[in-house]
Amino acid sequence: RKEVEQDPGPFNVPEGATVAFNCTYSNSASQSFFWYRQDCRKEPKLLMSVYSSGNEDGRFTAQLNRASQYISLLIRDSKLSDSATYLCVVYQAGTALIFGKGTTLSVSS
């Protein structure tokens, strides 16, 4: 079982749609959770951190369920500029970041 697993995608949605990505992690001792965004041939950039029960930033909402070892990212009112690969990332103290393979989102007009 992979340490961090994500929906394989790709997700193809029209502008204005709401889309949700899911992620599960295998190590219950994981402490910090992140969503990174990566545009084609660019660096991964931190989109959101998720520390406890989740948080919201504009159109983006991240949820964490420690009991189920599950993280989600919800994007409301999708924009063309949201098209990218979304990486679910987990951190456990004393180790490095552990990445999922990423989920590709394509928003069309």
Next chain:
Amino acid sequence: EAGVTQFPSHSVIEKGQTVTLRCDPISGHDNLYWYRRVMGKEIKFLLHFVKESKQDESGMPNNRFLAERTGGTYSTLKVQPAELEDSGVYFCASSHPGRAYKNIQYFGAGTRLSVL
């Protein structure tokens, strides 16, 4: 503030040759990390420096890979001799020591290595 910079952006070499990748972290960031993404796979950790010391090199694939960070500033990752399976994108990331728990890492754009 300048971000993490990596050089070169792309390198094409033949099997058996040597390649050296360079990473300049964000100024003041003591933590420096190397990661690699092989085609079709997830980004994977290679090693972690705290200043000039190797904190964790458990992700280094084998002894053909040598990372250095002299003076605790920029870092180099040398692959010698390169093999076909070394092809991929090599990312560098850095983080401020004060944010170690939250571990917000800032990534460079990566070096795309192609071994032919």
